[in-house]
Amino acid sequence: MTYLVTGATGRAGRHVVAHLLRDGHRVRALTRDPARADLPGVEVVRGDLTDPGTLEEAFAGVTGVHLLTVGGDDYATLTTGPEIVALAAASGVRRVSVLWNGVPGPVEEAVEGSGLEWTVLQPTDFMGNTLTWAERIRATGVVDEPFADVRTAVVDEGDVGAVAAAVLTREGHAGRHYPLTGPEALSPREKLALIGTAIGRPLTFQELSRDQARERSRQAGLSAELVELLLSWHGDPPPEAYTVTSAVRDVLGRPARSFASWAAEHAAAFR
Incomplete structure (x- = not known):
């Protein structure tokens, strides 16, 4: 059986690929630029959600699909959900794991209205997103971000990949929504302190205003839709964003990894 991973070169997608390969499954990776994929042992195909x-071509002969809900250079919410799901069904796909982007959208609606076995994965925030701080930490030891003391229950993207692989290849997960979190809710200031502990160096958090954060995100090329979604999610998160769940343990039979463990593993990136 072959499993298709969309977003296979992304932060979580690479872990989905790795866990499927580790379990002995054939993996096909969808990317807009196969030459840059760097995914040994994987069939890489070109395509755009x-x-x-x-x-x-990507969906032909596939048993299960790990499906993103955003696409394009601006990571905008996909409006092509109905067409993608229709193609999946026509191609004989049985199972789909859907990685949401913070709010339900056209992909989720299409999948949940289909006859496919679907599971929606709802991570709050990836621990790996703090890697965007790495250059600043190495250069100055100062991180400037908004919402310094707003907590979210961040999850290791490796755990997300493991859960995605499990729900695609095992029975018992159809029709479920899994809010995926780590074992604790942490603020950006607390995450920075844990990174400092991991690298043995004191670090400083400098808080940005909401307007400063909005302008920086726009200058980085993010769509207006995504900018406002991120500001809303991180500045005034819904309860599910900071509520710790047992979903990782329930699916994998082991605890979710802590941020301290993640920081220790990735310490070299911040030194």
């Missing part, structure tokens, strides 16, 4: 006409 924003253009369903490019996906027929």
Whole structure:
């Protein structure tokens, strides 16, 4: 059986690929630029989720699909969910794991209305997103971000990949929504302190205003939709964003990894 991973070169997608390979499954990776994929042992195919006409080859002969809900350079919410799901069904796909982007959208609606065995994965925030701080930490030891003391229950993207692989290849997960978290809720200031502990160096958090954060995100090329979604999610998160769940343990039979453990493993990136 072959499993298709969309977003296979992304922060969580690489872990989905790795766990499927580790369990002995054939993996096909969808990317807009196969030459840059760097995924040994994987069949890499070209395709773009924003253009369903490019996906027929990728879906052919696939048993399960790990599906993103955003696409394009601006990571905008996909509006092509109905076309993608119709193609999956016509191609004989049985199972789909859906990685949400913070709010339900057209992909989730299409999948949940189909006859496929679907599971929606709802991570709050990836621990690996703090890697965007690495250059600043190495250069100055100062991180400037908004919402210094707002906590979210961040999850190791490796755990997300493991859960995605499990729900694609095992029975008992159809029709479920899994809010995926780590074992604790942490603020950006607390995460920075744990990184400092991991690298043996004191670090400083400098808080940005909401307007400063908005302008920086726009200058980075993020869509207005995504900018406002991120500001809302991180500045005034819903209860599910900071509520610790047992979903990782329930699916994998082991505890979710802590941020301290993640920081220790990735310490070299911050030194």
